Amino acid sequence: MIMKESKIIDVARRANVSPATVSRVLNGSNLVNAKTEERVLQAIRELDYIPNNMGKQLRSRKTMNLAVVVSDVRVSYYAEIIKGIENMANSLHYNVLICDAQNEKAKEREFLSLLMNRTVDALILVTPNLSDEEIAVYADNGYMVGLIGRKIEHARIPCSFTDNIKLAQEVVFHLAEQGHRKIAFLSGYADATDSIERLEGYVKALKACGIPFEPALVENGDFSEEGGCEAFHRLCSSGADFTAVFAANDEMALGVYKACNELGISIPEQLAVAGVDNIRLTNYVTPRISSVEQPLYAMGAVLAEKLIDQMNDNVWAEKRCFKVDAKLVVKESSKGAE
């Protein structure tokens, strides 16, 4: 029943060559005689020989595996990034291990052991909760680490991220163009990089528009629909006065929709809404939610390519940080204010 697996020595014997030669053929070395190569190839075919990765890994000290740590695989935001990483990695002959931290910081940290015990050659952290300092330690010890979603100051850690400030400014400018002067900002976790930078862009844009910044118009959520709903309710109860809301992501914008529905506020007539991520759902609610689309696939692909490049060439080129631009997709939720 169970097929006997042949090894390199079996192929070597059958082709009347040494294991070394078989290995050369297998790995595309060009210093093998064409006739010899054909004999080896023939033997490989006849034996249905498939190289055993374990032996290969141990000897070459490379796993050709790459881990991607995300905080929750179910979030569609990650799916596109993963796809970008995967396609690039596969085309460079790497396998991708997707690690789901299930929203637990401790699990994120655990996955770093995959790097240390040599299960993977490199690890990509996508919007992790780990601190820059902690990540830096690994890079300092020679491990290959990459970061997606935020910038880091470390010569050996490549990263790709969107320009959050610009992104937020675009949204605010758009809302201002629609005639809004009282624009609230629904932030995510107060200490998340995304929150901080988007808030910064929001404040800058207000200033550029000559609109005074009102701290009372900023409320924190947790990037979830429920959190956005609650935050919006708090904003309303506080008696704040505004005609537009910029939510730090679409989930929170959906929360605003829910709250508005409960409060009898109609969008966009009484309130303009805009979010970030442009998730599929934004196109299925009425009115459709204006949102900012990030080039997630590209962020994943470019980072993976860079990381693999560095592993193989050991070249630490100057270009280590990839800041990409997002683009605002205007839909009905933010249009038609008078």
Added chain:
Amino acid sequence: MIMKESKIIDVARRANVSPATVSRVLNGSNLVNAKTEERVLQAIRELDYIPNNMGKQLRSRKTMNLAVVVSDVRVSYYAEIIKGIENMANSLHYNVLICDAQNEKAKEREFLSLLMNRTVDALILVTPNLSDEEIAVYADNGYMVGLIGRKIEHARIPCSFTDNIKLAQEVVFHLAEQGHRKIAFLSGYADATDSIERLEGYVKALKACGIPFEPALVENGDFSEEGGCEAFHRLCSSGADFTAVFAANDEMALGVYKACNELGISIPEQLAVAGVDNIRLTNYVTPRISSVEQPLYAMGAVLAEKLIDQMNDNVWAEKRCFKVDAKLVVKESSKGAE
């Protein structure tokens, strides 16, 4: 900069024991003297020793890796299954490699090489396009394969799947209870197991209700929103007469919504709609779509557990197929027909 990595022999020397003893401590063998163990542990700590997985894998002939092949990582349907697999696998000390076939059958097949070249110990196929026969070949050759989403007749292939016939019957019974007698069925790919079985349940339920089966009320789609929309349009143009539609999945039900919007048909007043999968989106459209919820997480977890069990105990217990029940979640799209 780069930390020197210590190996088992270094630990052994420092603790004044043999490598074998260190290995025993590492692997929790109970035939090690408590004092010796403490010395070894101490040495491990002092050296920051971390076992190298490559060596371990080669020697033990196990990778402790498990691959999951899905046709598209972006489909939320898979995310829950993956999560179930992952949690179970991790708790049993396995890593999970997620393989995205990106809707290409050829890629699905490629991933099987991970099994053959010993990159993974086992592989789980989730609703793959590969035929039973093809999968059986691998199992016959001693490779560990599991299947989620469909049943297979092979003593060495565990599988978990929902009772599609029952599920379809429930939907039809529900629609009939609402007074519908002319119920259309929007199938997926005609040759998909899910399509075939759901059609079977549909036909059976009609019979049970004393409703004659009308082949003209069945139309095929491709499980996508666009496909569902087109299929519904075809159904309408054919002049078929019906008051309810059972879509083989939610994406197609969304397509029906789109088509109805274009045709000016109001749901549920003029047409009742029900789908399968109960994806998040079903709760964000108006009216919310009645749908069938499958225990995806459980399907993943139970299959992973079974597969790993079999690998380790080599026990091929009688229980190999896990048929699980789905449950209908009735919402507004299918209620209130008169």
Added chain:
DNA sequence: ATGAAAGCGCTAACAG
């Protein structure tokens, strides 16, 4: 262009 030989780091018999 090819072969011989030496391990990569670990575990598993087998002794003791």
Added chain:
DNA sequence: CTGTTAGCGCTTTCAT
């Protein structure tokens, strides 16, 4: 309870 020994399957010098 512990050590010795022999590889797991492969690649890679170093010769030739």
